[in-house]
Amino acid sequence: MPSTRSSRPRLADVAARAGVSTATASLVLRGRPGPGRRARQAVLDASHELGYRADRSASLLARRRTQLLGVSMDVRSPFHAELIEEIHAAADGLGYDVVVSPLTRTHDERRVVETLLDSRCEALLLLAPGLSAAQLTDLAQDRPVVAVGRPVTAPGVDVVRVADDRGVALAVEHLVALGHRDIAFVDGPSGTISTLRRSGYRRAVRRLVGPDAVHVVPGGATEDKGAAAVSLLRGRPVSAAIAFNDRCALGVLDGLRRDGRSVPGDISLVGYDDTPLARLGTIDLTSVSQTPGEMGAAAVRAAVERLEGARSHDVEVLLEPVLVVRGSTGPPPNRTMP
Amino acid sequence: MPSTRSSRPRLADVAARAGVSTATASLVLRGRPGPGRRARQAVLDASHELGYRADRSASLLARRRTQLLGVSMDVRSPFHAELIEEIHAAADGLGYDVVVSPLTRTHDERRVVETLLDSRCEALLLLAPGLSAAQLTDLAQDRPVVAVGRPVTAPGVDVVRVADDRGVALAVEHLVALGHRDIAFVDGPSGTISTLRRSGYRRAVRRLVGPDAVHVVPGGATEDKGAAAVSLLRGRPVSAAIAFNDRCALGVLDGLRRDGRSVPGDISLVGYDDTPLARLGTIDLTSVSQTPGEMGAAAVRAAVERLEGARSHDVEVLLEPVLVVRGSTGPPPNRTMP
DNA sequence: CACACTTGTTAAAGCGCTTTAAGGATACCC
DNA sequence: GGGTATCCTTAAAGCGCTTTAACAAGTGTG
Numbered sequence: 001m002p003s004t005r006s007s008r009p010r011l012a013d014v015a016a017r018a019g020v021s022t023a024t025a026s027l028v029l030r031g032r033p034g035p036g037r038r039a040r041q042a043v044l045d046a047s048h049e050l051g052y053r054a055d056r057s058a059s060l061l062a063r064r065r066t067q068l069l070g071v072s073m074d075v076r077s078p079f080h081a082e083l084i085e086e087i088h089a090a091a092d093g094l095g096y097d098v099v100v101s102p103l104t105r106t107h108d109e110r111r112v113v114e115t116l117l118d119s120r121c122e123a124l125l126l127l128a129p130g131l132s133a134a135q136l137t138d139l140a141q142d143r144p145v146v147a148v149g150r151p152v153t154a155p156g157v158d159v160v161r162v163a164d165d166r167g168v169a170l171a172v173e174h175l176v177a178l179g180h181r182d183i184a185f186v187d188g189p190s191g192t193i194s195t196l197r198r199s200g201y202r203r204a205v206r207r208l209v210g211p212d213a214v215h216v217v218p219g220g221a222t223e224d225k226g227a228a229a230v231s232l233l234r235g236r237p238v239s240a241a242i243a244f245n246d247r248c249a250l251g252v253l254d255g256l257r258r259d260g261r262s263v264p265g266d267i268s269l270v271g272y273d274d275t276p277l278a279r280l281g282t283i284d285l286t287s288v289s290q291t292p293g294e295m296g297a298a299a300v301r302a303a304v305e306r307l308e309g310a311r312s313h314d315v316e317v318l319l320e321p322v323l324v325v326r327g328s329t330g331p332p333p334n335r336t337m338p
Numbered sequence: 339m340p341s342t343r344s345s346r347p348r349l350a351d352v353a354a355r356a357g358v359s360t361a362t363a364s365l366v367l368r369g370r371p372g373p374g375r376r377a378r379q380a381v382l383d384a385s386h387e388l389g390y391r392a393d394r395s396a397s398l399l400a401r402r403r404t405q406l407l408g409v410s411m412d413v414r415s416p417f418h419a420e421l422i423e424e425i426h427a428a429a430d431g432l433g434y435d436v437v438v439s440p441l442t443r444t445h446d447e448r449r450v451v452e453t454l455l456d457s458r459c460e461a462l463l464l465l466a467p468g469l470s471a472a473q474l475t476d477l478a479q480d481r482p483v484v485a486v487g488r489p490v491t492a493p494g495v496d497v498v499r500v501a502d503d504r505g506v507a508l509a510v511e512h513l514v515a516l517g518h519r520d521i522a523f524v525d526g527p528s529g530t531i532s533t534l535r536r537s538g539y540r541r542a543v544r545r546l547v548g549p550d551a552v553h554v555v556p557g558g559a560t561e562d563k564g565a566a567a568v569s570l571l572r573g574r575p576v577s578a579a580i581a582f583n584d585r586c587a588l589g590v591l592d593g594l595r596r597d598g599r600s601v602p603g604d605i606s607l608v609g610y611d612d613t614p615l616a617r618l619g620t621i622d623l624t625s626v627s628q629t630p631g632e633m634g635a636a637a638v639r640a641a642v643e644r645l646e647g648a649r650s651h652d653v654e655v656l657l658e659p660v661l662v663v664r665g666s667t668g669p670p671p672n673r674t675m676p
Numbered sequence: 677c678a679c680a681c682t683t684g685t686t687a688a689a690g691c692g693c694t695t696t697a698a699g700g701a702t703a704c705c706c
Numbered sequence: 707g708g709g710t711a712t713c714c715t716t717a718a719a720g721c722g723c724t725t726t727a728a729c730a731a732g733t734g735t736g
Contacts, residue, residue, distance in 0.1 A: 008455075008480075011723060021686045026724060036684055056456040057398040058722035061691045075419040076614075084413050085442040092444055100440060104423040106430055117346075118394040142346075223620050247618075254620035257595070276414075277615075280585075282561050282592035349693060359716045364694060374714060396692035399721045 009050040017046035029054065060120055067096045069303055070116030071125045072109065075102035078276050079292065080127050083148065086296025087125060094304050113139065123303035133157075144306035148299045149290070151192050158302040159316040160295055164193055165200025167288040167321035171242045171270040172204035174286070174323055178331050180240040180268060181209050186219035186229045186252055188244030197244060197272070219248050226251020230259065239267060239332035246271035246278045246287055253283065253328070264330035274324050284327035294319050347388040355384035367392065398458055405434045407641055408454030409463045410447065413440035416614050417630065418465050421486065424634025425463060432642050451477065461641035471495075482644035486637045487628070489530050496640040498633055498655040502531055503538025505626040505659035509580045509608040510542035512624070512661055518578040518606060518670050519547050524557035524567045524590055526582030535582060535610065557586050564589020568597065577605060577670035584609035584616045584625055591621065591666070602668035612662050622665035632657050 015025040020039050027034045028043040029052075035043070046052075060066050069091050073080040084100060091098045099119050101112045109130050116124060123144040129136065133154035139145050140156035147159045168185070175183050185201040188194035198216060205213050217232040219225050226248035233241060233252075243249035249271030256263055263269050271278050274289035298317045305311040353363040358377050365372045366381040367390075373381070384390075398404050407429050411418040422438060429436045437457050439450045447468050454462060461482040467474065471492035477483050478494035485497045506523070513521050523539040526532035536554060543551050555570040557563050564586035571579060571590075581587035587609030594601055601607050609616050612627035636655045643649040 022723080023686055023688095023725075024684085027685095030724090034684070039684075053452065053456055055399075055458065055722055057395040057458055058691090059724075060395040061393075061399055061693085062722075062724040063691085064724085075422050076416065078414065078416070081413040081440075084440055085444075088440070088442050089444045100438065102419075102422055102426070102438060104426050106423075106427045114391060118391055120393065120395055223618050227620060250618070251620060280561050280588070282565060282589060360693080361695075361716055361718095362714085365715095368694090372714070377714075393692055396721090397694075399723085400692075400694040401721085402694085 008055075009052045011052070011054065014043060014046045014050055014052045017050065018042035066120045066122055068119065068121040069096050069098050069123050069125055069300065070113075070119065070121030071098055071100045071127065072112045072116065072129070073100055073102055073127045075104060077127075079149075079273060079290070082292040083127055083296050083299075086293050087300055088296075090297040090300040094300065096300070096304065122307055125299050125303060144303045146299050146302045148295060151196070156314060158306070158314055160299045160302060160319070161317070162290040162295065162319045162321045164196035164321075165203070167272060167290075167323075168197045168200035168242060169204035170321060170323040171272075171286075171288055172201060172208060174325065175240045175242070175268060175270065175329065176208045178240075178268065178329065180332050181213060182215070182237050182239045182332075183209070183213070184215040184217055184233055184236075184238045184241045186226060186233075186241055186243040186248055187216055188219060188248065189221050194244060201242060219244055219252075221245060222247050223251035223254070226253075227255040230255030233267075240269070240329070241267060242270045242272075244272060246273045246275045246285060249285055249287070249328075250277060250283065253285070263328050266333055268329040268332070270323075270329060278324075278326065286326045286329040287324050289322045289324050291319055291322055346393075347390045349390070349392065352381060352384045352388055352390045355388065356380035404458045404460055406457065406459040407434050407436050407461050407463055407638065408451075408457065408459030409436055409438045409465065410450045410454065410467070411438055411440055411465045413442060415465075417487075417611060417628070420630040421465055421634050421637075424631050425638055426634075428635040428638040432638065434638070434642065460645055463637050463641060482641045484637045484640045486633060489534070494652060496644070496653050496655070498636045498640060498657070500628045500633065500657045500659045502534035502659075503541070505610060505628075505661075506535045506538035506580060507542040508659060508661040509610075509624075509626055510539060510546060512663065513578045513580075513606060513608065513667065514546045516578075516606065516667060516669050519551060520553070520575050520577045520670075521547070521551070522553040522555055522571055522574075522576045522579045524564060524571075524579055524581040524586055525554055526557060526586065527559050532582060539580060557582055557590075559583060560585050561589035561592070564591075565593040568593030571605075578607070578667070579605060580608045580610075582610060584611045584613045584623060587623055587625070587666075588615060588621065591623070601666050604671055606667040606670070608661075608667060616662075616664070624664045624667040625662050627660045627662050629657055629660055 011022050011025055015022040018025060019042060024035050024039050025043045028040050029047060071087055073084055088098050099121055101115045103109060103112055125146045125148055128149045129147050133152055136145055136154040136157045145157045147157055149161050151161055152159060172183060183205060187198055202214055215236060217229050219229040226243055230252055241252060243252050249269055253263055253269055256267060261267055271285045271287040274287040277283060278285035278287040302315060349360050349363055353360045356363060358381060362373050362377050363381045366378050367385060409425055411422055426436050437459055439453045441447060441450055463484045463486055466487045467485050471490055474483055474492040474495045483495045485495055487499050489499055490497060510521060521543060525536055540552055553574060555567050557567040564581055568590055579590060581590050587607055591601055591607055594605060599605055609623045609625040612625040615621060616623035616625040640653060
């Protein structure tokens with residue numbers, strides 16, 4: 001009996017209209033081999049005429065595999081937004097679907113993970129997870145877990161991140177190539193990431209300029225910390241600065257301008273993260289990109305490899321950052337380009 | 339038989355362990371009346387010991403109502419991010435759950451809506467939908483549809499938005515109260531929203547200053563348009579400007595500073611949207627907020643009213659904007675506060 | 677023409693939960 | 707002690723789809 005309710009058509013309705021069983025209809029609609037030309041066409045027509053769409057809950061429930069990847073994200077982060085796009089696209093290409101659950105005031109990471117698991121996803125991609133290594137390992141007991149963008153050592157958990165030290169080194173190389181020799185680093189907040197970036201800076205400057213050229217000033221992750229760092233930049237002749245991230249760089253930029261120093265005329269400036277902020281016409285900041293495209297693809301790949309049994313050992317995917325050159329860097333003053 | 343698979347525990351496992359039927363277990367776990375103290379406690383204990391979590395697909399499938407609200411969002415928009423937070427919180431409070439599907443390069447609005455419908459959500463909250471009025475009306479045939487933040491006239495569709503003209507009027511009132519009389523409006527791109535904001539400006543200025551004080555200069559929605567508008571501001575003595583939105587305001591701000599004019603010393607500036615950008619320490623822009631908290635709550639309320647049969651006619655919820663005063667506005671130069 | 681093979685199709689058994697109608701206790705009253 | 711109202715509890719029937727195993731029907735063989 002075709003459903004008389006005004007609700008959406010059921011698979012049974014399509015099958016009835018096509019004059020076949022629901023089994024055949026199901027096979028056809030998912031492009032599985034089996035049904036012959038006649039049946040196939042009939043089902044397709046019927047489905048189209050009825051405007052049929054499979055009920056996802058029912059499919060998921062009946063299917064062994066769900067082919068669903070659960071992604072947690074900080075809904076406020078533009079970087080996560082970019083990652084989501086890329087993850088979506090990459091998953092699509094591999095026949096997986098994505099369910100995202102945003103971290104909000106009312107839904108902390110634990111709750112988000114639960115929501116994700118409740119929707120039967122087969123793997124978890126956690127963007128910059130705040131969970132402890134132990135919690136992550138625990139989660140990874142029952143399904144693949146990929147930590148994206150956070151350097152964490154948790155057995156069983158795959159990690160996809162960008163080489164922070166290499167990113168800062170790129171910035172140094174760029175500035176040195178422009179002729180700079182007095183390059184300062186405005187440090188970030190204490191933590192793994194700052195440490196990696198700072199040591200990347202140290203090593204690159206030592207190598208390319210000399211051991212005495214290292215000049216790290218305290219800063220932070222926000223504009224005000226960057227602005228505050230500007231006064232510390234006066235102690236030594238500095239023709240360029242690399243900031244911990246774009247927000248910090250923005251503070252530095254603003255502080256410099258208030259001081260009457262022009263960027264990049266008097267001083268060149270490099271940020272980190274390549275946020276939309278950096279791309280704004282009025283800011284136009286040279287910045288190090290974490291290549292969200294690569295990260296998203298790598299994260300999906302890591303999860304799918306595990307799911308399809310192609311790998312059972314942990315992996316850490318270390319991606320190469322890319323320097324995006326914009327208007328905030330140029331040759332140092334009192335010098336001409338070679 | 340308790341499931342021997344290593345998978346998560348089933349309801350049947352909990353029931354078995356508690357020594358009751360799955361029916362009782364289900365009732366207890368959803369806090370429904372019926373089961374007595376003993377059974378209740380036994381189920382709760384068993385569930386806890388097993389770490390049981392209900393499978394969402396199965397619940398949804400079995401339940402009549404899904405109590406699910408589908409939300410589409412532009413994953414890049416910080417404003418949408420705020421809305422999502424608020425919607426989530428509001429829905430939570432009314433016993434509804436939210437499934438969000440982000441608009442991305444690979445998933446346009448049509449596809450997002452389909453995804454949402456496939457997950458059995460009972461109503462659609464579309465943030466700034468791009469669909470035509472006809473398409474929206476069509477969707478609203480089968481379920482409540484709420485258009486959030488876009489003024490659209492589509493029969494059957496509820497609309498929740500902020501009164502754009504009132505927002506600009508607030509800005510004018512604030513500036514006039516500070517003593518300004520020469521207030522320019524940097525216009526936005528052509529469209530409904532610009533029209534509303536512009537006319538709000540016109541009416542407020544006519545009323546509070548005089549018919550000749552109206553001064554609209556062409557602008558746009560982005561920084562470069564704002565910066566370009568600065569030169570047009572020189573023709574007339576202007577002590578304050580209201581920009582179409584924050585991004586445009588940012589351009590104006592930058593242009594003014596380049597001209598050597600200080601904000602708010604020489605000229606006061608007001609933006610629109612109260613984006614995180616406006617809150618940055620170095621920008622500190624007075625701006626009109628669209629009150630995402632109110633919008634989210636109103637949108638959820640609109641959907642739930644329809645779902646629970648409390649209303650069957652269309653409704654347009656027009657919210658009052660709020661002016662957030664920051665450092666970019668002050669008294670005009672050569673004047674003392676009264 | 678009986679035999680094994682394909683190939684196309686379907687009946688029926690779930691997936692894990694909710695819900696309804698019916699069944700068992702228990703207690704209370706006349 | 708039988709009747710009945712009150713509580714708890716549960717068996718069983720789905721929710722809409724997928725999948726497996728079995729079954730027709732058609733194709734060649736010996």
